[in-house]
Amino acid sequence: MSTVYRRVLLKLSGEALMGDLAYGIDPSVVHGIAEEVAHVVGQGIEVAIVVGGGNIFRGVKGASAGMDRATADYIGMIATVMNSLTLQDALEQMQIPTRVQTAIAMQEIAEPYIRRRAMRHLEKKRVVIFAAGSGNPFFTTDTTAALRAAEIDAEVIFKATKVDGIYDSDPHQNPQARRYETLTYSEVLTQDLRVMDGTAIALCKENNIPIIVFDLSVKNNIRRALMGEKIGTIVGGLRETV
Ligand SMILES: Nc1ncnc2c1ncn2[C@@H]1O[C@H](COP(=O)(O)OP(=O)(O)OP(=O)(O)O)[C@@H](O)[C@H]1O
Numbered sequence: 001m002s003t004v005y006r007r008v009l010l011k012l013s014g015e016a017l018m019g020d021l022a023y024g025i026d027p028s029v030v031h032g033i034a035e036e037v038a039h040v041v042g043q044g045i046e047v048a049i050v051v052g053g054g055n056i057f058r059g060v061k062g063a064s065a066g067m068d069r070a071t072a073d074y075i076g077m078i079a080t081v082m083n084s085l086t087l088q089d090a091l092e093q094m095q096i097p098t099r100v101q102t103a104i105a106m107q108e109i110a111e112p113y114i115r116r117r118a119m120r121h122l123e124k125k126r127v128v129i130f131a132a133g134s135g136n137p138f139f140t141t142d143t144t145a146a147l148r149a150a151e152i153d154a155e156v157i158f159k160a161t162k163v164d165g166i167y168d169s170d171p172h173q174n175p176q177a178r179r180y181e182t183l184t185y186s187e188v189l190t191q192d193l194r195v196m197d198g199t200a201i202a203l204c205k206e207n208n209i210p211i212i213v214f215d216l217s218v219k220n221n222i223r224r225a226l227m228g229e230k231i232g233t234i235v236g237g238l239r240e241t242v
């Protein structure tokens with residue numbers, strides 16, 4: 001069976017890993033994600049993953065409570081390593097070969113991020129999980145996803161998150177918000193649609209990488225999206241002239 005995509009980058013919401021818990025990781029959520037990723041890998045799609053850290057720690061929150069922002073961001077990046085290792089464990093229990101590469105050296109735990117090595121792993125159909133964000137404070141894992149997608153020549157970024165697409169305002173704040181099916185990068189930026197940070201959108205625009213935003217909590221959505229089914233909101237699907 002031929003697939004729509006050859007190589008994709010899947011950005012998983014850290015917060016969504018909590019499931020119904022108040023904090024941390026719900027093993028059943030991680031197990032469900034791993035099952036869907038395993039299916040897609042089994043179809044021959046090369047999958048790289050960036051996972052957020054919002055279920056454990058966000059730098060901005062730490063800073064607003066009085067911490068030094070850069071220190072708080074390093075803690076946030078370490079949170080993404082915990083999520084990445086948890087996901088690796090779940091995938092390997094399903095016999096899916098997986099490598100975690102970290103942007104902050106922790107060689108006893110994971111490989112360092114080496115672009116060419118990551119690409120080789122992907123060619124060998126190993127799932128590569130990029131941990132510790134970009135390694136730089138003041139960034140997010142959404143921007144990391146855009147950066148890594150450009151570096152590894154991924155065709156598309158799938159942002160699996162807590163909403164089923166991009167709305168004209170935050171649907172968690174405004175129940176009247178209306179969902180878009182498609183948007184240009186420029187529309188997301190000029191309308192200040194904050195489902196992803198502006199740096200991530202700008203990087204995708206510059207490198208012409210489409211972004212598909214969809215709801216992670218619906219069973220089989222990862223599988224459906226990565227297999228090419230049209231769900232959620234697509235940003236930048238059409239080449240822009242502006
Ligand atoms: N216009 C919008 N359309 C859709 N969601 C929006 C919009 N504006 C803000 N949001 C919010 O963006 C959130 C998704 O982004 P957020 O960065 O919080 O999560 P994430 O990146 O998936 O998680 P994490 O940071 O834990 O990895 C949604 O839960 C929603 O409340």
Ligand SMILES: O=c1ccn([C@@H]2O[C@H](COP(=O)(O)O)[C@@H](O)[C@H]2O)c(=O)[nH]1
Nearest residue numbers: 052053059073076077133134139140141
């Ligand atoms: O490149 C990066 C990526 C992340 N951080 C910090 O980690 C947390 C968790 O990431 P989320 O994208 O919010 O899930 C983030 O709040 C930052 O504090 C970073 O500093 N640099």
